[in-house]
Amino acid sequence: xxxxxxxxxxxxxxxxxxxxxxxxxxxxxxxxxxxxxxxxxxxxxxxxxxxxxxxxxxxxxxxxxxxxxxxxxxxxxxxxxxxxxxxxxxxxxxxxxxxxxxxxxxxxxxxxxxxxxxxxxxxxxxxxxxxxxxxxxxxxxxxxxxxxxxxxxxxxxxxxxxxxxxxxxxxxx
Numbered sequence: 001x002x003x004x005x006x007x008x009x010x011x012x013x014x015x016x017x018x019x020x021x022x023x024x025x026x027x028x029x030x031x032x033x034x035x036x037x038x039x040x041x042x043x044x045x046x047x048x049x050x051x052x053x054x055x056x057x058x059x060x061x062x063x064x065x066x067x068x069x070x071x072x073x074x075x076x077x078x079x080x081x082x083x084x085x086x087x088x089x090x091x092x093x094x095x096x097x098x099x100x101x102x103x104x105x106x107x108x109x110x111x112x113x114x115x116x117x118x119x120x121x122x123x124x125x126x127x128x129x130x131x132x133x134x135x136x137x138x139x140x141x142x143x144x145x146x147x148x149x150x151x152x153x154x155x156x157x158x159x160x161x162x163x164x165x166x167x168x169x170x171x172x173x
Contacts, residue, residue, distance in 0.1 A: 028169035029168050029171060032165055033057060037055050040066075055067055057164065063089035065089040067086070067087040071084045075104050075106070080104055080107075081114075083103040085120075091129075097132060101120045113143050114146075115141060116139075116141065120166070122135065129168075131170040131171075133168075134166060137164070139165075
């Protein structure tokens with residue numbers, strides 16, 4: 001009889017914990033789709049010395065947003081360029097996803113373009129993304145990345161087209 005009361009008490013406490021805010025049901029979701037970035041003219045982002053982009057994401061994550069280049073330098077292998085970023089994906093006014101990124105740009109010989117791999121680490125957000133974690137990899141091409149100085153620019157009409165894959169966890173239902 002005593003074991004039965006303990007079991008009922010344990011189930012009751014567990015049920016209360018799962019219905020309490022902070023213990024909300026969470027899940028992981030696969031992310032697949034397309035991602036487009038267009039540089040914003042420096043006139044509109046004077047506080048971003050390395051540049052800023054406008055983003056549009058379609059697929060399992062439908063969002064608009066922005067990305068800020070926070071550093072630029074040599075890439076991990078000779079001939080590549082590396083960068084770090086901060087990204088915001090606005091799914092809705094209440095639900096915004098925040099990520100930090102690491103990009104590697106590899107020149108495509110004979111063109112003004114680069115192959116670009118951007119790895120985004122989810123660091124939270126607002127609304128249903130407040131506790132979000134995960135990784136999204138964007139693989140694609142940066143068009144009109146050159147001439148010098150290399151990099152995204154509204155002046156050289158550069159833009160990026162990516163395919164997304166990854167997973168976001170900790171999404172509140």
